[in-house]
Amino acid sequence: MRWTCLNTKYISSSSVLKPTYVTNTNNHFEFQRFQHYGWYQFRAVGDLPNESLPDTLHAKSVKNGSLDNLDVRNYVTSLYVKSNKLDYAHKLFGESPDRDVRSWTILISGFARIGYCRMVLELFKQMQIERVCPNQFTLSSVLKSCSSLSDFQMGKGIHGWILSNGIDLDVVLENSILDVYVKCGAFDYAEKFFETMKERDTVTWNVMMGAYMHIGDMGKALDLFRRLPFKDVASWNTIIYGLMRNGHETYALELLSEMVEIGPPFDKVTFSVALVLASSLYVLELGRQIHGRILRFGLQNDGFLRTSLIDMYSKCGKMEKALLIFKTLPLRTNSKFTCHETKTEVVSWSSMVSGYVRNGEYEYALLTFCSMVREQIMVDRFSVTSIVSACANVGILLLGQHIHAHIQKIGYKTDVHLGSSYIDMYAKCGSLNDAWMIFKQTVDLNVVLWTSMISACALHGQGKEAVRLFELMIQEGIKPNEVSFVVVLNACSHAGLLEEGCKYFSLMKEVYGIKPGAEHFTCMVDLYGRAGRLDEIKEFIHKNGISQLSSVWKSFLSSCRLHKNFELGKWVSERLLQLEPFDEGSYVLLSNMCAANHRWEEAAGMRRLMQQRGINKVAGQSWIQQKNQVHSFVMGDRSHPHSTEIYSYLDELIGRLKEIGYSLDVKMVMQDVEEEQGEVLLGYHSEKLAIAYGIMSTTSGIPIRIMKNLRVCTDCHNFIKYTSQLLDREIVVRDLHRFHHFKHGLCSCEDYW
């Protein structure tokens, strides 16, 4: 986990986030937004010779009275649809005195094409009320929308209706039905239906292949692919994408090159899939080559490929490149876009936002998000989710609340994606209560949501509560996955629950068949270490063959320090330095272990070695938010405008604390600090300065929240405990790994962090 100190002056101006769209919580909400940004400002006409044709024709037919004719009206409507003026088409349709199947179909297929599924279903409902019998075209459009929305009931209903009304089923319609079942995850239905199909074409096979890939049955999918008599581009795309999603990137890459040799030429989707493949393999070179091919094919202006490129570069850590691609986005001129292009424009923006978040550049993420709002780009669910996650990592509660309110104003309901981000955000911003509130309010709880909540508890030192939740989750019939186990093992190790931890570790392997990864092993080593079972760690490492994992050795070493086992620590550190000769953490750990055992000479030697090897330590920094400003402090810092007052208040405070039993251990301050080392005397560590400022500048009663980029040292931890007692003040400290809640002289971590 990496925290960032963010300067809110750039982003806190609340006017920036003023909601600009129509707020409505009913079903038409999406439609209104589309109207607001979408088609009405667009004039592009696709394949029409003259963009004003529908309007001209419309006006003409009104004049000569031919608009009373149903066929003419249908024709004009279809022209509007073609030119992406769906609002006009809809209006004309609504004003019609009579409509036939064709009128409905034109409109429904138009909305289905641009992916506006809710409108399709709404129209279909009206159609039924007016007792108009749908034809095959209508039905397949409606089914497409059902599958996009994963509306199983609706799809099943339509299927039943088709059967009972004796509608002719052709391949296209049958494929649509099959697709609905697959998309809704009803594989038993899909398979049963597949058996009854009269005719099967390439599309049918592709759908089935995709279905097998979706449930992770690679064998069946590959078998099908190999036996397929005719493979089109989509067959290749499906199989390559499926392999990749199932974690077989290398195999996917092999097939991609096979495709180059003997397969059909690439299309847009192939390029897109190939880019995702490059980024999941972290092979920037491959991505570059694909980019080159896209340029050669002249496809660089395709919206979807632009977002894929942005995504690839950002996943490979090249935000500058991503930004270059992003800048090729045509400016909004209100006349050039079609609906489809608007959609990919939105995705480009949200890709940028999530790219910045992924790369830890939260400030840019927030700025981009703000521009998005300002430029009136439709803020979609993706960008909203990303931005919540940016707030989580920035850790400013006020900002998070602000964004939360804004999202609610836009009208997005809290689904699982957003919900888990909210929980994470509130937890990381220090408000466990709000995290709980979101958790309790969300209706469809899935693994990710539960895992977020369990992680939230663990983060705030409530290990036992985390374990209780984990048990509850299993009782509710939710299957934990690998992340859930990382989180629960983490909770166990924080709370010192060795037995439970071991139980879950074997449960994971034996009952859930999850192969432990580096993180699980590290948690286990941590667990043994905190419980003081140092000898068992050696055995554990040997037994599991994990001696190449440096995180395991790091955890081992800090346990040696905790239990002051110098000899063993020495042995461990040799292994660690072999694995990570340039990692600052290893040196810091080692020097601290020496210090903990009063080996001052060796501790100093360690730091000298670091200097010789040119390894720099991250400077300790603490920050506190007051109103719209972030005040940050480093040790011994005098740059703050009120620094004189802060220091004299701190001295006075330390004096008063000493009266109730606090003693400043200079030696400890200088040495036993994991991160901030004692070049400056008297222990003006950054967190003390931040807390002093916090007390001075706020009224009593409200908790003081400070953040630190490193771990808290023992002395400061002590200092804060006494302060919370003396001033009867709640102090919340977020350090590198967790939250400490200080109250009445005690800390939620129970002095074990």
Add this chain to the structure above:
DNA sequence: CTAGGGTTAG
């Protein structure tokens, strides 16, 4: 006027 394949969460 019609089907299949491509980016969000812990």
